Amino acid sequence: xxxxxxxxxxxxxxxxxxxxxxxxxxxxxxxxxxxxxxxxxxxxxxxxxxxxxxxxxxxxxxxxxxxxxxxxxxxxxxxxxxxxxxxxxxxxxxxxxxxxxxxxxxxxxxxxxxxxxxxxxxxxxxxxxxxxxxxxxxxxxxxxxxxxxxxxxxxxxxxxxxxxxxxxxxxxxxxxxxxxxxxxxxxxxxxxxxxxxxxxxxxxxxxxxxxxx
Amino acid sequence: xxxxxxxxxxxxxxxxxxxxxxxxxxxxxxxxxxxxxxxxxxxxxxxxxxxxxxxxxxxxxxxxxxxxxxxxxxxxxxxxxxxxxxxxxxxxxxxxxxxxxxxxxxxxxxxxxxxxxxxxxxxxxxxxxxxxxxxxxxxxxxxxxxxxxxxxxxxxxxxxxxxxxxxx
Numbered sequence: 139x140x141x142x143x144x145x146x147x148x149x150x151x152x153x154x155x156x157x158x159x160x161x162x163x164x165x166x167x168x169x170x171x172x173x174x175x176x177x178x179x180x181x182x183x184x185x186x187x188x189x190x191x192x193x194x195x196x197x198x199x200x201x202x203x204x205x206x207x208x209x210x211x212x213x214x215x216x217x218x219x220x221x222x223x224x225x226x227x228x229x230x231x232x233x234x235x236x237x238x239x240x241x242x243x244x245x246x247x248x249x250x251x252x253x254x255x256x257x258x259x260x261x262x263x264x265x266x267x268x269x270x271x272x273x274x275x276x277x278x279x280x281x282x283x284x285x286x287x288x289x290x291x292x293x294x295x296x297x298x299x300x301x302x303x304x305x306x307x308x309x310x311x312x313x314x315x316x317x318x319x320x321x322x323x324x325x326x327x328x329x330x331x332x333x334x335x336x337x338x339x340x341x342x343x344x345x346x347x348x349x350x351x
Numbered sequence: 352x353x354x355x356x357x358x359x360x361x362x363x364x365x366x367x368x369x370x371x372x373x374x375x376x377x378x379x380x381x382x383x384x385x386x387x388x389x390x391x392x393x394x395x396x397x398x399x400x401x402x403x404x405x406x407x408x409x410x411x412x413x414x415x416x417x418x419x420x421x422x423x424x425x426x427x428x429x430x431x432x433x434x435x436x437x438x439x440x441x442x443x444x445x446x447x448x449x450x451x452x453x454x455x456x457x458x459x460x461x462x463x464x465x466x467x468x469x470x471x472x473x474x475x476x477x478x479x480x481x482x483x484x485x486x487x488x489x490x491x492x493x494x495x496x497x498x499x500x501x502x503x504x505x506x507x508x509x510x511x512x513x514x515x516x517x518x519x
Contacts, residue, residue, distance in 0.1 A: 178513060188436050192502075199506035204514070274513055304509055309501060310435035310460065312467040328512050332501055333467065346504045 142317055144249060145256075145281055153288060180205040181272035181290075183283040184212040190219040192308060193278050194226045207233040209270050211263070211286055214238040237266050241282070260285040271299055278306040279318040291325045304328045307336065307343075315340060352491060353386035354447075358426035360393040360419060362434040367399040369432065369451050372479040374401055381483045383407055391422055420444075428489070430482070433465035438474065442497040448474035449485050473497045 182197060184190050197208075208227075212219050220236070227234050240259045259282075267289045275290045277283035283305075293299040305326040307319045312333045315323065323329050329343040337345035359373055370392060372378055382390070392401055392412040403410040416422075420440070423429055429441045433450045441448045450465040469476030472495045477485035 195502040196505045199503045306505055310464045312463045330505060330508060346501055
């Protein structure tokens with residue numbers, strides 16, 4: 139609990155707040171246009187454990203002909219997620235690529251050294267996002283997806299990329315957003331929640347049942 | 352309503368109190384009333400290894416497995432810790448579920464979903480001290496059927512947002 143809090147404060151103070159101020163200066167909230175193209179480059183940030191399963195279950199239901207090619211970003215130490223991605227993509231038969239980035243914080247790592255490893259994985263991710271120029275970034279936590287979203291947000295401001303950042307809150311969250319959700323609500327173009335209670339609390343979110351199948 | 356095969360799961364943590372509650376006289380008596388013949392317990396990292404001396408109920412236990420899907424599939428009743436993942440797995444397999452809140456662990460957001468699911472009557476929720484009563488009174492016919500097509504809805508919502516710039 140404490141390390142999560144530590145990281146939220148760290149990210150917020152060191153990166154997010156100043157960037158948000160710059161973003162407002164650049165008036166980033168200009169009018170967006172619906173993407174007319176038939177296909178969108180999709181970057182999917184894979185978390186770990188339950189987050190991975192939830193994300194891939196959603197990916198399976200996406201129109202794989204339109205959300206293509208797909209780039210997966212995952213921590214280099216997470217072998218079980220890798221298996222799950224390969225399994226999903228075998229079923230989808232689409233074009234995809236997996237990028238593995240250094241993990242920002244290993245279990246039992248000290249806070250001081252984790253500042254540097256977090257920075258390292260942040261810097262490591264920059265060329266991946268810029269090089270791939272995704273049209274959509276999909277993520278659902280945990281905190282490791284924050285750097286990718288921040289980089290995506292920055293490419294909107296400085297490189298005029300038309301990227302849509304989408305955060306899906308876990309079905310496990312009923313009464314409050316996760317810390318990642320609370321941060322990304324300021325950066326994402328769409329925050330999806332799975333319970334009406336959350337929608338009532340956070341007006342900028344979209345409740346999953348608002349859409350008709 | 353009889354539950355011939357009962358599966359108990361504590362997830363990856365330890366919840367010895369649940370395991371020992373299952374095996375106390377009061378709970379066993381209720382399980383026998385419900386015609387329980389096979390009891391399977393997943394004990395996780397618990398220190399307490401269950402033993403039973405009874406000719407009616409046969410007991411098996413294990414610590415962790417890659418997947419407990421088959422154990423859930425086999426069971427007529429699942430008694431589970433309040434972990435979100437397990438609760439969803441059980442409900443999606445249409446099995447009657449009792450979630451047992453670990454009152455030694457407070458403020459755990461993992462239990463948020465279990466609370467909500469029992470509040471909406473998809474499952475029954477209890478603590479270790481009320482478990483026997485919960486087994487006695489659970490009536491699967493009175494629970495709401497749970498369907499989770501959120502993944503599909505979510506994908507559809509993303510598609511609408513990306514290609515049509517609207518969500519409803």
